Amino acid sequence: MSTGGSSARAPRLVVAGVGLIGGSFALAARAAGLVGEIVGVGRTRRNLEEAQRLGIIDRIATDPADAARDADVFLLAAPVGTCASLAAAFRPHAKPDAILTDAGSTKAGLVAALEAAWTSPGLVVGAHPIAGSETSGAGAARAELYRDRPCILTPTPRTDPAALARVRALWEGVGARVTEMDATRHDAILGRVSHVPHLVAYALVLAATEAAVPADELLAWAGAGFRDTTRIAASPPELWRDIAFANADAVLAGLAEFRAALERIEGCVARGDAAGLEAALATAATARRNLAGRGS
Amino acid sequence: MSTGGSSARAPRLVVAGVGLIGGSFALAARAAGLVGEIVGVGRTRRNLEEAQRLGIIDRIATDPADAARDADVFLLAAPVGTCASLAAAFRPHAKPDAILTDAGSTKAGLVAALEAAWTSPGLVVGAHPIAGSETSGAGAARAELYRDRPCILTPTPRTDPAALARVRALWEGVGARVTEMDATRHDAILGRVSHVPHLVAYALVLAATEAAVPADELLAWAGAGFRDTTRIAASPPELWRDIAFANADAVLAGLAEFRAALERIEGCVARGDAAGLEAALATAATARRNLAGRGS
Numbered sequence: 001m002s003t004g005g006s007s008a009r010a011p012r013l014v015v016a017g018v019g020l021i022g023g024s025f026a027l028a029a030r031a032a033g034l035v036g037e038i039v040g041v042g043r044t045r046r047n048l049e050e051a052q053r054l055g056i057i058d059r060i061a062t063d064p065a066d067a068a069r070d071a072d073v074f075l076l077a078a079p080v081g082t083c084a085s086l087a088a089a090f091r092p093h094a095k096p097d098a099i100l101t102d103a104g105s106t107k108a109g110l111v112a113a114l115e116a117a118w119t120s121p122g123l124v125v126g127a128h129p130i131a132g133s134e135t136s137g138a139g140a141a142r143a144e145l146y147r148d149r150p151c152i153l154t155p156t157p158r159t160d161p162a163a164l165a166r167v168r169a170l171w172e173g174v175g176a177r178v179t180e181m182d183a184t185r186h187d188a189i190l191g192r193v194s195h196v197p198h199l200v201a202y203a204l205v206l207a208a209t210e211a212a213v214p215a216d217e218l219l220a221w222a223g224a225g226f227r228d229t230t231r232i233a234a235s236p237p238e239l240w241r242d243i244a245f246a247n248a249d250a251v252l253a254g255l256a257e258f259r260a261a262l263e264r265i266e267g268c269v270a271r272g273d274a275a276g277l278e279a280a281l282a283t284a285a286t287a288r289r290n291l292a293g294r295g296s
Numbered sequence: 297m298s299t300g301g302s303s304a305r306a307p308r309l310v311v312a313g314v315g316l317i318g319g320s321f322a323l324a325a326r327a328a329g330l331v332g333e334i335v336g337v338g339r340t341r342r343n344l345e346e347a348q349r350l351g352i353i354d355r356i357a358t359d360p361a362d363a364a365r366d367a368d369v370f371l372l373a374a375p376v377g378t379c380a381s382l383a384a385a386f387r388p389h390a391k392p393d394a395i396l397t398d399a400g401s402t403k404a405g406l407v408a409a410l411e412a413a414w415t416s417p418g419l420v421v422g423a424h425p426i427a428g429s430e431t432s433g434a435g436a437a438r439a440e441l442y443r444d445r446p447c448i449l450t451p452t453p454r455t456d457p458a459a460l461a462r463v464r465a466l467w468e469g470v471g472a473r474v475t476e477m478d479a480t481r482h483d484a485i486l487g488r489v490s491h492v493p494h495l496v497a498y499a500l501v502l503a504a505t506e507a508a509v510p511a512d513e514l515l516a517w518a519g520a521g522f523r524d525t526t527r528i529a530a531s532p533p534e535l536w537r538d539i540a541f542a543n544a545d546a547v548l549a550g551l552a553e554f555r556a557a558l559e560r561i562e563g564c565v566a567r568g569d570a571a572g573l574e575a576a577l578a579t580a581a582t583a584r585r586n587l588a589g590r591g592s
Contacts, residue, residue: 130519150517188509193518197500197525199565203558204493205580205587211553213484219587221446222489223426225528229493232521233584237577244565244573255562257507259555262499266551269495269540277540281533284501288529291501291515 010036011072014061016086018042018051020132021103022077023141026056028174031143041067041086042078051138068093073170076102076114081242084113091118101125101167105190105239106246107154107183115158122160125167126183128152128190129176134234144175151176154183191250196258198240199251201233306332307368310357312382314338314347316428317399318373319437322352324470327439337363337382338374347434364389369466372398372410377538380409387414397421397463401486401535402542403450403479411454418456421463422479424448424486425472430530440471447472450479487546492554494536495547497529 013035015022019042029035040057041064042048048060061067068074068090076083083102090100100118104110107126115121131149133140151171155164164180171178204226209215244251261280268277309331311318315338325331336353337360338344344356357363364370364386372379379398386396396414400406403422411417427445429436447467451460460476467474500522505511540547557576564573 130517133520150519152517185509189514189517192504192507192509193514193522196503197522199561200496200500200558201521201525202577202580203554203561204496205584206560206576207492207550207554207557208488209579209583210557211488212549213488215583218485218489219583219590221426221448221485222587223446224429225497226489226493227587228524228527229497230584230587231524233580234588235581237574237581240577241570241574245568245570248565248568251565252562253508254503255558255565258499258503259558261503261506262496262551262555264502265495265499266548269544269547269551272541272544274537274541278533278537280502281498281536283505284498284529285531285533287505287511287515288501288526291518291523291526292530294515 010034012037012039012070014039014041014067014071014074014090015057016041016067016074016076016083016090017078018048018057018138018141019077019136020140020145021129022075023051023054023056023138024131024143024145025075025077025103025129025174026051027141027143028146029170032173034170034173035073039067039071047138051141054138054141056138056141064089065093068098070095071098073166074098074100076100076104079239079242080104080106080110080246083110084117087114087117096120097123099123099125099163099166101127101170103127103129104246105194105243107152107186109246111154111156111183115156121158123163125159125163126154126156127167127171128154128186129171130194131176134232136236136239146171147175149176151178152186153178153180154186155180156183187247187250188253191247192254192257195240195243195247195251196254198232198235199244199255200258201230202240205230205233306330308333308335308366310335310337310363310367310370310386311353312337312363312370312372312379312386313374314344314353314434314437315373315432316436316441317425318371319347319350319352319434320427320439320441321371321373321399321425321470322347323437323439324442325466328469330466330469331369335363335367343434347437350434350437352434352437360385361389364394366391367394369462370394370396372396372400375535375538376400376402376406376542379406380413383410383413392416393419395419395421395459395462397423397466399423399425400542401490401539403448403482405542407450407452407479411452417454419459421455421459422450422452423463423467424450424482425467426490427472430528432532432535442467443471445472447474448482449474449476450482451476452479483543483546484549487543488550488553491536491539491543491547492550494528494531495540495551496554497526498536501526501529
């Protein structure tokens with residue numbers, strides 16, 4: 001349909017996984033005039049049709065070849081466990097200079113897998129926007145999701161500087177504050193401030209479903225504290241299953257640190273150590289109040 | 297100052313602990329015309345002066361005798377560990393028919409201690425409004441805090457029906473939805489939906505301060521998930537120290553249930569059991585989504 005050459009038209013974007021993350025990127029990129037046609041790929045036909053109806057994507061690709069044809073940028077916003085096979089499926093049909101980026105919550109292993117799948121590994125640029133919520137699906141997408149939110153890029157020694165600059169411009173263009181970081185460092189940090197808290201929130205709700213008091217009776221008395229603490233436990237299980245495995249080393253290390261902290265608190269309660277308990281709670285309260293002072 | 301007898305004037309209220317909980321009750325009770333003079337008692341002179349300046353209390357009592365003189369209702373809204381000694385200090389100076397109620401987050405042990413301290417144990421009515429937040433102090437008080445929030449009353453076989461009715465009328469008068477419940481049942485439920493989640497939130501922040509990655513670097517990347525999950529870890533440590541000890545049996549039982557759930561999740565990650573992990577997360581996500589459907 002394009003009348004000019006590929007260098008003249010606006011970049012064609014493929015979004016694989018048109019949910020909260022991918023759909024919001026598409027809406028914001030279009031609003032900012034960063035892209036031309038947006039092609040959607042996904043597991044669920046109904047979600048893709050909703051995305052098209054909402055104007056998030058222009059068309060639904062029927063297969064990887066159809067999606068990849070003339071695409072300039074691929075954004076993988078699917079569960080991290082499926083990203084490498086998506087890249088491999090697109091690659092034979094993609095232009096040699098097409099850029100591959102992602103929005104996965106884990107980076108080191110995922111980026112290595114994407115570099116292995118993409119025949120021009122320099123054109124792979126790992127990205128992780130720190131945004132999102134427990135909502136999901138194209139219906140949850142909104143153009144403002146990334147406004148003033150952090151986005152971490154994790155270039156490797158192989159990353160092409162021009163590709164990195166182009167992906168940075170896209171994320172900055174949708175409003176994010178972009179930082180570059182080593183992928184392993186990213187995983188160590190996010191494992192502790194995001195992945196472990198998600199698993200802890202799931203465990204709090206799971207425990208309520210299996211407690212000595214019936215769950216219905218328990219949850220009838222859930223106040224704001226329980227609701228806030230467990231809000232993220234409504235997140236899609238398949239996403240967090242993939243994240244936990246993709247970042248298993250940092251997740252297990254973070255869980256061990258968490259268990260040690262909880263056992264310290266529990267031990268104080270069991271032993272009747274009031275001073276020890278107050279000291280532990282005060283250390284946490286001070287750190288949490290300082291965090292509140294930093295704003296969101 | 298009163299010109300009529302004690303039966304003619306509006307009830308005089310003593311609030312011991314004029315923070316978020318006690319101060320909000322005072323503001324709402326006055327706004328609803330439920331009480332006359334409101335006398336404040338507390339540990340911190342500066343907080344009491346702020347409460348007086350904000351119109352939450354009419355005067356500051358200088359000692360227990362001064363507070364208790366001609367008082368009709370005592371509301372103990374101090375840390376649960378201090379409530380029994382406050383009751384004992386007021387009792388010698390209080391009128392024989394004065395009612396004692398509280399707003400403590402634990403009930404069985406506390407109410408027993410209050411009944412022991414009050415020479416008319418039938419006039420003790422345990423109460424727990426399920427409201428509040430991580431904020432504290434008189435400056436955080438607001439008249440709307442209890443509007444449409446649950447309040448659990450825990451009468452015992454000794455409780456005088458007229459006293460119970462009067463305390464119920466006060467809590468209903470400030471807007472709460474009042475339920476009566478056995479105190480031990482209350483403690484078993486709240487231990488799991490409130491006390492354990494608080495300790496877990498404190499442990500998440502405590503772990504971040506002691507992780508293999510420096511806390512400053514970790515917390516710089518804390519997103520909405522971490523912030524929501526740990527919001528209640530900013531709560532006053534001395535309150536939660538007291539609550540943990542006052543409800544130690546249910547707290548330890550709830551922590552054991554939580555650890556079992558977390559170990560199930562952690563075990564799946566460690567073993568690479570994708571189906572087991574997804575099933576556990578899905579059980580929690582379904583329960584949490586159902587809870588969201590119930591509204592707050």
